[in-house]
Amino acid sequence: MAITGRDTFLERVRGALGRTPGAPELDDATHIGLAVEDVRRSADDVRREMSESGDALLDAMTESAGMAGWKVRRVASPEDAADVVAEICSEAGATNVLRSDQDVFASIPVDVALSLKGITLGVATVGGVGDDIPALKKAAFDADVGITGVDYAIAETGTVVLHPRKGLSRLVSLAPGRHIAILNWGDVLPSLDELFTLERADFNNGAIEGSMNLISGPSRTGDIAATIVDGMHGPFEVHLVIVG
Amino acid sequence: MLPTTDRFKKGAKETLADPVIQMSMEAVYTGFHTNRQSAGAATEGWDGQRDRGRAIKEHTIANLDYYLEMLTDKIDANGGNVFFADDSAAATEYILNLARARDVKTVIKSKSMVSEEMSLAHEMEAVGIEAVETDLGEYIIQLAGEAPYHIIAPAIHKSQDQVAEMFSEMTGTDPGQTPEGLTTTARGMLRETFLRADMSVTGVNFAVAESGSIVLVTNEGNGRMCTSMPRVHVAVMGMEKIVPSIQDLGMMLRILIRSATGQRISSYVTMINGPRRDEEEDGPEEFHLVIVDNGRMKLLADPKLREALYCLRCGACLNACPVYRKVGGHSYGWVYPGPIGAVVSPVMSGLKQGKDLPFASSLCGACREVCPVRIDIPNMLLHLRQQVVEGPPEDRNIGRIERLGWKAWRFGNMKSSRFRAGGKIANLLGRPFARKGMFRRLPPPLSGWTRSRDLPIPASSPFRDRFKKRQSGDGE
Numbered sequence: 001m002a003i004t005g006r007d008t009f010l011e012r013v014r015g016a017l018g019r020t021p022g023a024p025e026l027d028d029a030t031h032i033g034l035a036v037e038d039v040r041r042s043a044d045d046v047r048r049e050m051s052e053s054g055d056a057l058l059d060a061m062t063e064s065a066g067m068a069g070w071k072v073r074r075v076a077s078p079e080d081a082a083d084v085v086a087e088i089c090s091e092a093g094a095t096n097v098l099r100s101d102q103d104v105f106a107s108i109p110v111d112v113a114l115s116l117k118g119i120t121l122g123v124a125t126v127g128g129v130g131d132d133i134p135a136l137k138k139a140a141f142d143a144d145v146g147i148t149g150v151d152y153a154i155a156e157t158g159t160v161v162l163h164p165r166k167g168l169s170r171l172v173s174l175a176p177g178r179h180i181a182i183l184n185w186g187d188v189l190p191s192l193d194e195l196f197t198l199e200r201a202d203f204n205n206g207a208i209e210g211s212m213n214l215i216s217g218p219s220r221t222g223d224i225a226a227t228i229v230d231g232m233h234g235p236f237e238v239h240l241v242i243v244g
Numbered sequence: 245m246l247p248t249t250d251r252f253k254k255g256a257k258e259t260l261a262d263p264v265i266q267m268s269m270e271a272v273y274t275g276f277h278t279n280r281q282s283a284g285a286a287t288e289g290w291d292g293q294r295d296r297g298r299a300i301k302e303h304t305i306a307n308l309d310y311y312l313e314m315l316t317d318k319i320d321a322n323g324g325n326v327f328f329a330d331d332s333a334a335a336t337e338y339i340l341n342l343a344r345a346r347d348v349k350t351v352i353k354s355k356s357m358v359s360e361e362m363s364l365a366h367e368m369e370a371v372g373i374e375a376v377e378t379d380l381g382e383y384i385i386q387l388a389g390e391a392p393y394h395i396i397a398p399a400i401h402k403s404q405d406q407v408a409e410m411f412s413e414m415t416g417t418d419p420g421q422t423p424e425g426l427t428t429t430a431r432g433m434l435r436e437t438f439l440r441a442d443m444s445v446t447g448v449n450f451a452v453a454e455s456g457s458i459v460l461v462t463n464e465g466n467g468r469m470c471t472s473m474p475r476v477h478v479a480v481m482g483m484e485k486i487v488p489s490i491q492d493l494g495m496m497l498r499i500l501i502r503s504a505t506g507q508r509i510s511s512y513v514t515m516i517n518g519p520r521r522d523e524e525e526d527g528p529e530e531f532h533l534v535i536v537d538n539g540r541m542k543l544l545a546d547p548k549l550r551e552a553l554y555c556l557r558c559g560a561c562l563n564a565c566p567v568y569r570k571v572g573g574h575s576y577g578w579v580y581p582g583p584i585g586a587v588v589s590p591v592m593s594g595l596k597q598g599k600d601l602p603f604a605s606s607l608c609g610a611c612r613e614v615c616p617v618r619i620d621i622p623n624m625l626l627h628l629r630q631q632v633v634e635g636p637p638e639d640r641n642i643g644r645i646e647r648l649g650w651k652a653w654r655f656g657n658m659k660s661s662r663f664r665a666g667g668k669i670a671n672l673l674g675r676p677f678a679r680k681g682m683f684r685r686l687p688p689p690l691s692g693w694t695r696s697r698d699l700p701i702p703a704s705s706p707f708r709d710r711f712k713k714r715q716s717g718d719g720e
Binding site: 001002003004005006008009010012013014015016017018019039064067068069124125126133136137138141156157158159164165166167168169170171174191192193195196197199200203208209210211212213214215216217218219220221222223224225226227229231232233234 | 327328400
């Protein structure tokens with residue numbers, strides 16, 4: 001699009017740095033020196049570790065997610081996961097539930113489980129809940145529960161990672177009072193560092209998404225009398241259903 | 245924001261006499277500081293990560309022109325717009341013009357210290373655009389018409405009762421509400437605003453040069469709301485907020501968040517790579533990044549002050565500072581309070597007016613100890629003190645009498661004979677006024693000392709004499 005006022009600004013930066021006018025000394029800027037090939041190799045290493053240490057990472061995630069404020073349920077099969085999701089919704093007295101349009105719902109039969117409980121389920125997409133973005137926003141704000149899969153989880157911090165994209169609205173994990181995230185075996189990363197390694201490899205491949213959300217527990221504030229209260233803007237209750 | 249940095253002494257005195265604020269401020273130590281200490285201790289390789297964080301900032305700032313160019317090229321390629329602003333006025337003008345051009349009625353703001361420099365919400369209201377702060381603390385101080393009290397906890401000085409009363413006046417809710425009830429009230433009010441907002445203004449915690457991304461860290465989710473709901477998203481950042489690579493983020497987030505609140509991570513970390521992609525379900529159609537100087541160039545140009553630009557705005561130095569915890573945030577008189585504020589506020593908003601700030605420190609070094617990137621704040625305070633006392637006489641902050649006193653002190657200490665004689669004279673002259681070897685009350689200007697503590701009188705037989713006697717064998 002447009003860049004305004006850059007040349008004079010950068011000249012002033014160079015002046016303040018005591019550089020001679022003109023181009024920066026690129027030799028000094030060696031930090032981004034890691035070759036694309038190296039990044040790809042370390043991304044492969046990360047993926048291998050995710051599957052080789054899948055069990056241990058899932059155990060670690062179960063623990064750290066609990067500490068971060070997730071209500072964690074671990075189940076053995078996709079059918080059990082769907083039942084647990086329906087149970088959470090019905091215990092919460094939810095009548096209006098939204099889910100994303102992610103692949104995970106092809107294997108986890110949430111739709112059937114919810115309809116057995118008589119709960120209305122909408123799909124949080126343009127076309128799913130209305131014909132335009134304002135309709136989608138309103139549906140997300142009105143929903144009692146939002147259900148999503150996750151792209152990754154991070155054992156270090158009890159985090160789930162979502163990349164909003166077609167089928168995955170930014171709001172379905174944010175606007176409803178409750179969020180249920182479904183995590184599959186093999187998607188857990190050891191730490192933030194591995195996440196950003198994968199993200200950088202995607203970026204090098206030209207496959208980076210428009211945004212990325214790291215979610216680690218409920219929406220929280222401590223701004224009144226330093227008292228921690230859940231549910232400031234986003235969900236006041238978050239559930240993590242771990243399959244495997 | 246117009247600086248009132250010349251009111252430091254007056255503000256400090258008022259705050260010290262305010263029992264509500266003194267009580268509220270305890271939380272920054274018992275909460276934030278204690279949590280930060282245990283988070284550091286529990287993090288593997290904590291000190292090494294801080295060293296690495298510092299090295300990254302050092303490298304980035306030393307090559308700031310290179311990285312600013314890379315960052316803005318990438319934002320351009322991602323479909324975003326960039327505006328470079330020399331000062332607050334230029335940044336404000338750009339944003340107001342954009343708002344008018346897009347027919348914006350309501351703006352939601354996520355916490356941004358740079359926008360506080362600009363008094364942006366105020367400037368918007370002045371031209372008839374509704375501007376609402378969405379961080380709960382910022383929302384409270386916006387209602388109260390005040391400036392932030394703390395970098396990460398803007399309303400830390402307000403008691404629960406004060407907030408309850410404010411909300412009650414506005415919405416008619418019960419004036420005896422708990423923090424839980426008050427939060428629910430605010431949630432409801434702000435949700436309506438989110439739904440009608442046309443534009444958002446957010447800050448930037450990190451900007452990634454190689455990918456043209458910005459990263460926002462919040463616990464409340466206001467950063468996410470602001471980057472999901474409106475048509476237009478404007479992010480405002482100080483020019484120093486860059487890291488080179490995506491891979492720097494893990495470590496930088498770790499040291500920032502653990503230093504700020506002691507959490508392993510905040511509830512939400514959001515990375516934004518430009519406007520929404522066409523196929524996406526929702527998100528802003530337009531992304532603008534405003535990169536602001538507003539006095540930072542002065543920090544960059546002075547090799548002794550440059551490291552102030554490494555600051556991640558975690559607030560750890562405020563929580564650790566025995567002076568900040570007593571004199572409070574507003575006494576500092578500009579956007580940034582506490583130890584880092586005592587460096588950057590006077591430089592950015594005018595050293596002449598803010599000349600008392602570099603002296604508002606006991607130089608105990610607690611700030612340097614807790615800083616995630618080990619910024620040597622005491623050293624910079626000394627550097628600024630030197631600039632003040634070596635500046636033109638009318639801009640100094642010590643009076644003629646004090647200067648005369650220091651001259652006499654210097655004269656008395658230049659030779660050991662003078663020093664010895666001085667001690668004897670002070671002892672002889674002082675004895676009639678002392679009680680039990682202490683001066684309890686001295687006339688001005690020395691009363692400044694004795695008002696709050698006693699001053700021992702110089703010993704009649706100084707240590708040096710006693711030591712000599714002892715060495716020669718006829719000691720006591």
